[in-house]
Amino acid sequence: MNTEDESFERLAAADPAADAEPRPGVLRAKVDALAGTPAQVPSSGTDELAGRRERRRAPWLVAAGVAGAVALGGGGYLLGAAGAEGGAPTASDEAASEVLPPITLGGARDGAESGGDSAASEAMEGQAATEDSAGASSSADISLPGWHDGRAVFSGSGLSDEPGTAAAYAYDAREVATEAGAARLAEALGVAGEPRWEWGSWQVGPRDGDGPSIWLSADGTAYFSYNDPAADPWRCAEEPVDAQEREDAEGGADVIEPAPCAQPDRPEVSPQEATDQVRDLMEQVGVDPSGFAFDVPDDGGSEGARWVSATQVVDGQATGATWSATVSDDGIAWLDGFLAATAPLGDYPVVSPAEAVERLGDPRFGGSSWPVAYAQETERMLEESVEEDGGEPTPPPAPPSSGGDLPWPVSEVTITEARLGLTQHHDAGGAVLLLPAYELSDAAGNTWSVLAVAEEALDTTSS
Structure with a gap:
């Protein structure tokens, strides 16, 4: 039995975004961005922090983990927008609890x-x-x-x-979802390198994940993702493995399992400080944060970082478009957002x-x-x-009586x-x-x- 295939199938079956259809190029870009870094596989479809705690993973798990991250994206991939254009109303920092849902x-x-x-x-x-x-x-x-x-x-x-x-x-991404837009985004976020077109998106930064990187999708919302491994509280270095031990393992001996990473401490960064960092970064990339309602879960600082979400608000109502960020004591480790302007029709x-x-x-x-x-x-x-019935077995259902009315509720x-x-x-x-x-x-x-x-x-x- 191929245990890797079996595990992959179990993980894929548990993915709540299994029916979503993200663009293949975007998915591939996310895979490339993560392939050289420690594990990022979510343990559930909605717990981003838990996913980033799982630091050790075999390469075959990357695709399944990324599929959930891209499809969900903190409420992001199939949704999204950034600042308002042409007088579209803004949120004026409304509390998330006061915003009507999309x-x-x-x-x-x-x-x-x-x-x-x-x-x-x-x-x-x-x-x-x-x-x-x-x-x-x-x-x-x-x-x-x-x-x-x-x-x-x-x-x-x-x-x-x-x-x-x-x-x-309507969201207008024509000025930002471009090579020049990727270069501006990388400069604003301090990501070194030139934009390259790979797998349907613009990417800047190392492919192996050893430094800050971005990728920008050429879609209708200019969805982008940013990662700074230096700020990732769950990242840890691989312990070197003796060459003879590796050869023995490949020859059929016991597989060598790397030592687990240490659990990060509770962050000192406060919810307000984390929110301010995200607001500042939004302004750096040309997005007005006043058009969003911010939220930080109460328990977001219990496991290494704060989880900040920013929901776009138009006419006093959430649009379903969000930004999301993982903020540690060392800064913003992960960010997903949107650059397309919101244009009134x-x-x-x-x-x-x-x-x-x-x-x-x-x-x-x-x-x-x-x-x-x-x-x-x-x-x-x-x-x-x-609910499972722990009592007596249930009898099979009885068919309707002959000549009677047929059930059709x-x-x-x-x-x-x-x-x-x-x-x-x-x-x-x-x-x-x-x-x-x-x-x-x-x-x-x-x-x-x-x-x-x-x-x-x-x-x-x-x-």
């Missing part, structure tokens, strides 16, 4: 673009697997709503029927909340019978549906609240837009979403 189109079973709660999504997937297995109980046993099977009829209650207008935006007609409800379930407008977020009670039911959902916000849209050419969208909720707290732009302002011709 809106995502499509339901929680719609794959990479889902905005649904991850725990609930996992429960839904677990429920599907349970229903497919022998002896599984029917979802009807816990009275799951009809939209659990993808069928629902929507109506509104107490919603306005007045249409309106709302602003739309003007005001567009939007449908009323009442008409938005009618769009749910219509794929032309990003509607879906599946919620993008679940009420707590719904999450509880979904979790209960996949359809939920009747009443939408009681509507919020107009922004959603990210990636067009066929790679451009990234921020478009008006509605977040629609029922009385229980389940939430759906749909595009708000009126049909007359949409080009619906197929390419």
Whole structure:
């Protein structure tokens, strides 16, 4: 058995970003940047600090670890933008807790673009697997709503029927996602070397990871990544291995395992100091930090570094575009961000909340019978549906009686609240837009979403 392949498959299967599709060049650039450095493999899809603690890894693990980092990127790769252009509103350093969340189109079973709660999504997937297995109980046993099977009829209650207008935006990376832009970025960050085009991105710095390096993607958001190994609190030097011992190992003797790196101490850098460092760096690369809301987790300093995130805010709402940084006592060790300007496209007609409800379930407008977020009670039911039963074996389900009505549950959902916000849209050419969208909720707290732009302002011709 090839234990490396088996371990790789287990790691890949656990990757929460398995359905995301980052550009191959960007992924390759990240692999090249990490291949010469100590281990960076995340132990979970969302714990960047834990990933960077795992310092020892075989080269075959690099690709799997990078796939998660690139796809998630602190909320970054498929999202992103930097400063405002042409008068786009800024966040004025709003606290993250005061910013309205971004809106995502499509339901929680719609794959990479889902905005649904991850725990609930996992429960839904677990429920599907349970229903497919022998002896599984029917979802009807816990009275799951009809939209659990993808069928629902929507109506509104107490919603306005007045249409309106709302602003739309686009990210413009044409001035920054270039060779000259990579050179300016490297100079601002103190990275030595000339830009080179490799695997679909501009890169500056050593390939072996022995010094600071950047790579800049030529995409619609000018996404970039920066790494300074000197500031990495989990980096440690390899102990030399005796030549005879290595030869014995390669000849079939016991494999030599390097000594583990020492656990870094709790950093002395405070959350505010870490935030200030990220703000200063954003200004160095030409991004206005006032357009972002900053956050540092309370436990971010318990394991060697502070984890700082900066969420872009437009019109008082998070866009889903973020910067993220790992800050140690020696400075910024890792940074992911975006350089594209946020350009206003003007005001567009939007449908009323009442008409938005009618769009749910219509794929032309990003509607879906599946919620993008679940009420707590719904999450509880979904979790209960996949819990292992430690009691008596369950009998197989009984078929319907002959001549009886066939089961085909359809939920009747009443939408009681509507919020107009922004959603990210990636067009066929790679451009990234921020478009008006509605977040629609029922009385229980389940939430759906749909595009708000009126049909007359949409080009619906197929390419």
